[in-house]
Amino acid sequence: MTNINWKQVQSKTKRFLFGMNFMDGFVFKFIIYFLLVIIGFVFVYPLLVMLSFSLMSLEDLINPMVSQIPTTLYFNNYVDAFIALDYIKVFFQSLVVTLIPAIIQTFIASLVGYGFARFEFPLKKFWMVLVVVVYMIPPQVYLIPRFVLFHNMGLLNNIGSVLVPTTFGQGLNSSIFILIFYQFYKMIPKALDEAAQIDGASRLYIYFKIAIPLSIPSFITSFLFSFVWQWNETYQTFMFLGDGWQTLQTRLAIFVSAAQGNQVTLVEAAQNEAQAMAGNILIMIPMLIVYLILQKQFIEGIDKSGITGE
Amino acid sequence: MKWYQKVLHFIAHKDKNELGIDLLVIFKVIKIKLTNRFREGLMGYMFISIWVIGFLWLTLYPIIMSLVFSFSEVSMPGGQGLNLEPNGLQNYINIVNDVQFITAIQTFVVRVLIYLPLSIIISMIIAILLNQKIKLRGFFRSVFFLPVIIASGPIMATLFGSGERGGLLSTTLNEEVPQQLALFLPEFLAEFVSGMYTHLINILWFSGVQIILFLAGLQKNNKEIYEAASIDGASPWESFWKITLPSLKPIILVSAIYTIVMLSTFPTNEVLYRINVTRQSSFGLASALAWIYFIVVGIILGIVTFLLAYEKKVKAKKQNMEVKR
Numbered sequence: 001m002t003n004i005n006w007k008q009v010q011s012k013t014k015r016f017l018f019g020m021n022f023m024d025g026f027v028f029k030f031i032i033y034f035l036l037v038i039i040g041f042v043f044v045y046p047l048l049v050m051l052s053f054s055l056m057s058l059e060d061l062i063n064p065m066v067s068q069i070p071t072t073l074y075f076n077n078y079v080d081a082f083i084a085l086d087y088i089k090v091f092f093q094s095l096v097v098t099l100i101p102a103i104i105q106t107f108i109a110s111l112v113g114y115g116f117a118r119f120e121f122p123l124k125k126f127w128m129v130l131v132v133v134v135y136m137i138p139p140q141v142y143l144i145p146r147f148v149l150f151h152n153m154g155l156l157n158n159i160g161s162v163l164v165p166t167t168f169g170q171g172l173n174s175s176i177f178i179l180i181f182y183q184f185y186k187m188i189p190k191a192l193d194e195a196a197q198i199d200g201a202s203r204l205y206i207y208f209k210i211a212i213p214l215s216i217p218s219f220i221t222s223f224l225f226s227f228v229w230q231w232n233e234t235y236q237t238f239m240f241l242g243d244g245w246q247t248l249q250t251r252l253a254i255f256v257s258a259a260q261g262n263q264v265t266l267v268e269a270a271q272n273e274a275q276a277m278a279g280n281i282l283i284m285i286p287m288l289i290v291y292l293i294l295q296k297q298f299i300e301g302i303d304k305s306g307i308t309g310e
Numbered sequence: 311m312k313w314y315q316k317v318l319h320f321i322a323h324k325d326k327n328e329l330g331i332d333l334l335v336i337f338k339v340i341k342i343k344l345t346n347r348f349r350e351g352l353m354g355y356m357f358i359s360i361w362v363i364g365f366l367w368l369t370l371y372p373i374i375m376s377l378v379f380s381f382s383e384v385s386m387p388g389g390q391g392l393n394l395e396p397n398g399l400q401n402y403i404n405i406v407n408d409v410q411f412i413t414a415i416q417t418f419v420v421r422v423l424i425y426l427p428l429s430i431i432i433s434m435i436i437a438i439l440l441n442q443k444i445k446l447r448g449f450f451r452s453v454f455f456l457p458v459i460i461a462s463g464p465i466m467a468t469l470f471g472s473g474e475r476g477g478l479l480s481t482t483l484n485e486e487v488p489q490q491l492a493l494f495l496p497e498f499l500a501e502f503v504s505g506m507y508t509h510l511i512n513i514l515w516f517s518g519v520q521i522i523l524f525l526a527g528l529q530k531n532n533k534e535i536y537e538a539a540s541i542d543g544a545s546p547w548e549s550f551w552k553i554t555l556p557s558l559k560p561i562i563l564v565s566a567i568y569t570i571v572m573l574s575t576f577p578t579n580e581v582l583y584r585i586n587v588t589r590q591s592s593f594g595l596a597s598a599l600a601w602i603y604f605i606v607v608g609i610i611l612g613i614v615t616f617l618l619a620y621e622k623k624v625k626a627k628k629q630n631m632e633v634k635r
C-alpha cells in the first residue's frame with residue numbers, strides 16, 4: 001500500500017519538475033525566469049547606480065561608508081541640475097529640433113521608400129545599394145565638408161542645419177527608415193494599385209490615398225525611433241547647432257565640461273558628478289514617459305515593419 | 311475646397327491640367343515615346359529624386375571634398391572661405407606619428423572583435439529565452455529594450471566612459487569590485503573579471519534592437535516544424551541547431567551589420583573623440599583620420615558580410631549543380 005503511494009508521489013514530482021519532455025517542467029521554467037531576472041537586473045543596474053548617486057547628499061558623498069544606497073533622499077541635486085540646465089526653456093528648444101525633423105524625416109523616408117518599392121526604373125539597384133552604403137559610412141567622413149558647406153550657406157547655429165539634411169533624406173539614420181518603408185510597401189499587393197489605376201487614380205493619388213493610410217503603423221514606428229534617436233543625438237547637434245540653439249544634451253555637456261574645468265576639491269567634484277547624474281536623469285525622463293506610454297508601438301513596430309524580412 | 315485639397319487635386323489629376331499637357335508637348339517635341347515603362351520610370355525618379363539630390367549634394371559632394379581635404383592643408387583665413395593648399399600625403403604621414411589615434415583604432419578593432427560575436431550570441435540567447443512560454447514576456451522585453459530609448463552620448467559617457475573620460479560604472483566596478491575579489495582571487499584575474507562585467511553591461515546595453523530582431527525572427531518559425539522534428543525523435547538541442555539557427559541566418563547578418571555600424575558611430579567611441587579633437591586644429595588631418603577610419607570600418611564590414619553571406623552562396627551553387635545533374 002505505502003509502496004504504491006510512494007511510487008505515485010515519485011512520478012508526480014518527476015512530472016512536476018521535468019514535465020513531459022523537460023521543456024514544460026518546473027526546473028526549466030525556473031531556469032528561464034532566473035536567467036531573465038538576472039539579465040534584467042544587469043540591464044537596469046547602471047540606471048540604479050545613477051539614480052542612487054544622484055540622490056546622495058553632500059554628507060553621503062563624503063562618507064566612505066555610504067557606497068551604494070543614500071541614507072536620505074536628497075533632491076537638491078535635481079534642483080541644481082534643473083536650474084543649471086534652464087530646463088523648461090531648453091526642453092522646448094530640444095523638442096523643436098527633435099519633433100520637426102522627426103516628422104519630416106518620417107515623411108521623406110516613406111516617399112523614397114515608396115518610390116523604391118513600387119516603381120521599376122533604370123539604376124534602381126544602384127541607388128538602393130547607395131542607400132545602404134550611406135548608412136554604413138561613418139558620418140565623420142562627410143561631416144567636416146558638410147560643416148564648411150553649411151557655414152558658407154549661413155545655416156550653422158540655427159535650426160536650418162538640422163532641417164536641410166533631414167528634408168533631403170540625409171538625416172540621422174535616414175537609410176534605416178527608408179528601408180523600413182521599402183519593406184512595408186513591398187508587402188502591399190500590386191493588384192491594389194492596379195485596381196486604383198484602372199479607376200483613373202494617378203500614382204501620387206494612390207500614394208496619398210492608399211499607401212499612406214495603409215502604412216500608418218510604419219509611420220508610427222519610424223517617427224518614434226526618429227524622435228528618440230534625434231533626442232539622444234549629441235555629436236551632430238553639438239557640431240551644427242553649437243551655442244546658437246542649445247538642447248538639453250549640449251547644455252549638460254557644457255555643464256559637465258565646465259565643472260571638470262574648475263574642479264577644486266574632491267568633494268566638489270563628487271557633488272558636480274551627482275548633479276550631472278541628476279541632469280542625465282532629467283534628460284531621460286521625457287523619453288521614459290514616451291516609452292512607458294508607447295512601448296508596444298516601439299517594439300512591435302520592429303516586427304510589423306519587417307526590417308527582418310531581408 | 312481648401313487650398314491643400316486643391317493642391318492634391320492638381321497633383322492627382324495631372325493628366326487633365328496644364329502641367330500634364332505641357333509635359334506631353336515637351337515629350338512630343340523631343341520625340342520620347344511616352345510608353346508605360348518610361349512613365350513609370352519617371353514617376354519612380356520623382357519619388358526618389360529628393361533623396362538623390364540630397365545624396366549628391368549633402369553626402370557625395372562632402373565625401374569627395376573630404377578626400378580632397380585629406381590631401382591638402384586646409385585653413386580658414388579670417389574665418390571666411392577656405393584656403394586649400396595641396397600637400398600630398400603629408401596628412402597621412404602625420405597619422406603614423408599620432409600614437410593616440412593608432413591606439414584608438416586598435417582599441418576599436420579589438421572591441422568590435424569581442425563585442426560583435428558576444429552581442430549576437432547573447433541577444434540570440436535572450437531572444438530564445440523570451441520566446442519560451444512565459445508570463446511577463448512583455449515586461450522583460452520592455453526592460454531589455456530600455457537602453458535603446460535612453461542611451462545618449464552623455465549618458466553612455468558618464469556610465470561607460472573610459473580612460474581620461476572615466477565613467478561611473480568603470481570607476482566603481484574597476485576600483486571596488488577588484489578590491490573585494492582580490493581577497494580570494496589573484497589580482498590579474500580579479501581585474502579581468504570586473505572588467506568583463508563592465509563590458510558585459512555595455513554589450514547588453516548595445517543589444518536592445520538585436521534582441522527584438524531575433525525575437526521577431528523566432529516568432530516567424532512555424533510551430534509545426536518543431537513538432538514534426540520532435541516526433542521524428544529530434545531533441546530540443548538538435549532542433550535548435552538544425553531548424554532555429556539556419557532560419558535565423560539572415561537576421562544574424564542584419565544584426566551584425568547593425569552592431570558594427572552602431573559601435574563605429576557611438577559617441578563613446580575613442581576614434582571619434584580623436585577625430586573631433588583633431589578637427590579643432592586641422593581640417594585636413596581630421597579628414598585623413600576620418601578616411602582611415604572609414605577604410606577600417608569598411609574592411610570589417612566587408613569581412614563580416616563575406617563570412618556570413620559566403621556559406622549561403624556556396625550552398626546555392628551546390629544546389630544549382632545538383633539541379634543541373
